[in-house]
Amino acid sequence: MSKDMPRHHLTETAETVLNRRYYLKDEQGRPIENWETLCRRVANAVAVVDQDLDDYERIRDEFFKMIYDLDFLPNSPCLMNAGTDLGQLSACFVLPVEDSMDGIFTSIRNGALVHKTGGGTGYSFSRLRPKNSAVRSTQGVASGPLSFAAVFDAATETIKQGGKRRGANMGVLRVDHPDILDFISAKEDQEKYTNFNFSVAITDQFMRAVKEDQEYSLVDPSNGNVVRSLRALDVFNKIIDLAWHNGEPGVLFIDAANRDNATPQLGDFEATNPCGEQWLLPYESCNLGSINLGQFVVDGKVNYKRLGKTVHLAVRFLDNVIDCNRFPIPEIAEMTQKTRKVGLGIMGLHDMLIQLKLPYGTEEGRTCSADVMSFIRKEAELASIRLAEIKGPFPAYDAEENTYPPRRNAALTSIQPTGTVSMIADCASGCEPYFSIVMEKNVMDGDRLLMVNKHFETVAKREGFYSTELLENVARDGSVIDNEDIPEQWQEIFRTAQDISPEKHIRMQGILQQNGVDSSISKTINLPSSATLEDVRTSYLLGYELACKGLTVYRDGSRDHQVLNTTASKDEKSAVVSSTGVVRKTTLPDMLSAKRYRLKDVNENTIYLIVCFDDNENPMEVFAKFPFDNRVDLKDKSTMWTTTCRLVSLALRYQIPMEEIIKQLDRSSGHMLDLPAQLGKLLKSFMAGTHHGFASVCPECKGKLVFEEGCEICHDCGYSKCS
Structure with a gap:
């Protein structure tokens, strides 16, 4: 480290993430850089755009300091690829899917090239003709959007197996597409379309039909003909039902997005990037970066002066990225440079509120957050206007069409997921409260x-x-x-996130959307496991009312294989203890699925453990089966095993925390091959997800995955399913 640099200031977790994902490595996989040299690499690569300007060296050094001090961090592709041969620095792309075989497979090819460089893609399948409609060129029938989405998914599965970032997709279908019902239920089987988030593009017309309990029309996009009508409320209820079950599909309010389209002359928005915060036109990309708000609180107040300077510097940084970027295909380069959209976002919002002693879920917390976001947007526009005076406005700017002053960038702000970069910065991700x-x-x-x-x-x-x-x-x-x-x-x-009511989550998203966010917001509306379908309905209706441009709800425990939290949530506790103070035992159905495990005891006798699971794959009963049941010398052992299994089964049905059961089994173990040890080891494997019990486990470090910002994230190593 240079003599003039402060002492190392990263957490152990940050260093783990950087070593695993961001530091450049030699041929043996050993890191060849540290935090300082990474920041130098990124700052130098992005500042080179201004090397002919008088303030080049100052800008380069300020870029470095802003990143090194964790005041602002660009998105992961920029941190990974700036100053390397790859040089692709954008995270978000939207690619068109045309209604032809050539158009579809061109999009698959282009998506593969994007994923290869570390980007995520959004696709609207709304232009594709519905299944079973006529195809003149072949005298056959169309297979429909979902069949092609499966091909996109398979291509992503192949590409993602290399590189530092997984390929991730957003699949969008308009609510008035004839195949909408199939699309809504497509991810009911969670083994399908695993590389996609699915969202329904909901129109104002549809929402009016829902509120008035009217029918609405389904339209064949290939010819504009009305195919049939559906009761809007039935479709809305189906979306709610599936979202309640596993969080998908999400909803995108497409008309609200297009009302804020800064370049309508170039076309309408059809899709977003994988996490939903970037509405982009076909072939547009967006490079992202986030200001760490926790860094700007001094003596219980927001330091707006320093925050403003950082905003101006961050806008210049992100604008420079467009010019030094190596885009995957020429169409993306052309469209991105035409509109020059950037996504300046935030992280550490909760850190800021904590330091200001403002609870996240209160009106005061929301008002403060909105004031800060509005300030960021105002300063970002001033920065973009000043850049336009120096370098010219974005090429698609039309003084007759556009009502705003000439500026360098068609869009400036969004709030994106920062799951991994916020771990580097040691702050809360995006606009989320701490988990x-x-x-x-x-x-x-x-x-x-x-x-x-x-x-x-x-x-x-x-x-x-x-x-x-x-x-x-x-x-x-x-x-x-x-x-x-x-x-x-x-x-x-x-x-924390699950201590805050869904309504307050949505109100925070809504007030930020209305006060300083050009594009959209990636945020998860956390629902307790006890949430009802009506709770999901209320969430969607409130989100629409508050002018949100998209919404993702997640009911705790609703995803298959979700890791059991250390203990039940507050809502879950109330479900365990009745109003009379009597603990209720879980009632089991007549039929349960089961798995059999063959074990050996100390003397190499074979024992079979049979574990029965509920519909969410939670173990509910344990039985032992012995080939030596009739042996007199082993009768006592058989009785002991049977009694232990009955007690563990009873504890499971009374919802005793799994850790407590395992702890007692471990204390009772005299040898690793004793029954308590065997049972404890087996139950631990369920908690770790190795037997598909309890649920999601990080595929890289085997840590627990949590659902934040519309995506599954590992707080141990920085893995994100969406990036």
Whole structure:
């Protein structure tokens, strides 16, 4: 590190993520750079655009310092590829899918080229004629959008197996397409279209029909003919039902997006990028970057002066990226340079609110957030106007068509997922609240490590309520709410994502959308596992009312193979204990699926363990089967195994936390091949997801995946399913 640089300031988690994903490596896979040299590489590559200008060296050094100090971080492709032979720096692309075999497979080819360079793609399948409609050229019938989406999915599966970032797609179908019902239910089987997020493009006309309980028309896009009509409420209910079951499809409010289209003369928006925050025209791309708001609070106030300077510098950085970018195909280069869209976003919103002592879910928290976002948008436009004076406005700017002043960029702001880069910056991702305050991480040899939110640790020590026991309790409960050792004021300030009501999540998204976001917002509306279909309906209707341009809801535990949290959520606890104080035992159906596991005891006797699962693949009963049931010398062992299995089954049905069951089994074990040890090991494997029990596990580090910003993210290693 240079002599004039401050001491290393990254967390251990940040270094892990950087080593795994971002640092350049030699032929043996060993990192050949550190945080300083990475930042130099990125800053130098992006500043080179201005090398003929008088302020080149100043801009280059300010780019470096802004990134190195974690005030602003560009999107992952920029951090990975700037200054390398690849040189593709954008994260978001939308590609057209034309209604012809040539058009479809051209799009598949182009998508593969985008994925190869680390980008994600959005596709609208709305132009494709519906299944079973006539195809004149072959005298046959069309197979429909979903059949081709499967081909796109297979291509992505092949391409993603190399490189640092997975290929990810957004698949969009208009609500008035004749195949909409099939599309809505397409991901009911979660083994299909695994490389896609699916969203329905919902129109204002459809929403009016829902509210008035009217029918609406389905239109064949190939000829404009009305095929048939459907009751809008039935279709809306189907979307709600599937979203309740597993979070898909999402909804995109396409008319709201097109009302803010800065270049309508070039066409209409049809699709977004994979996480939904970037509405783009066909062949457009967008490079993204996020300001870390937690860095701009001083003495309990937002330092607007320094924030404004960072906004201006970040806009210049992102605009430069367009000119130094190596685009995957010429059509993308042409369209991107024509509109020069950038996506300046935020991360660390919750960090800022915590430091300002404002709870995320309150009106005061939302108002403050909106004020900051509005300020960022205003300063970003001023920066873009000044750049236009120096370098000219974006080429598609039309003084007669456009009502705003000449500026360098057709769009300026969005709020994108920052799951991985926010781990580098050690802050909350995007505009999301923290998912947890104290998180348990499993490390080598089965050891546990408690990862404590830096703000919570500071406050708890300063206010005098910090203790190891407290951290253990918060990690176990998954929440600070109703913890008597934590003052009520701080309980409210440290509410996490699942402690905040869906309505308050949506109201935060809505107020940010209306106050400073050009494009859209990637945010997850967290619902408790006990949420009803009516809760999902209310969420969608409120999101539409608040002018959101898209919405993703996620009901806790609704995805197959979701990792069981350390303990039940607050809502789940209330489902376990009745109003009379009596704990309810889970009622099981007459038929359960089961898996059999063959084991050996200490003396190499074969024992079979049979585990029965509920519909969500949670283990509910355990049985032992012995070939030696009739052997007198082993009768006591058989009785002991049977009794232990019955007790574990009872604990499972009474929803005793899995960790507690495993802990007791481990304490009872005298040998690794004893029954308690065998059962404990098996139950641990379910929690880790290795037997498809309980659910999603990071494919890279085997950590727990959580659902944030419309995507599954691993907070241990930075893996993201969407990027």
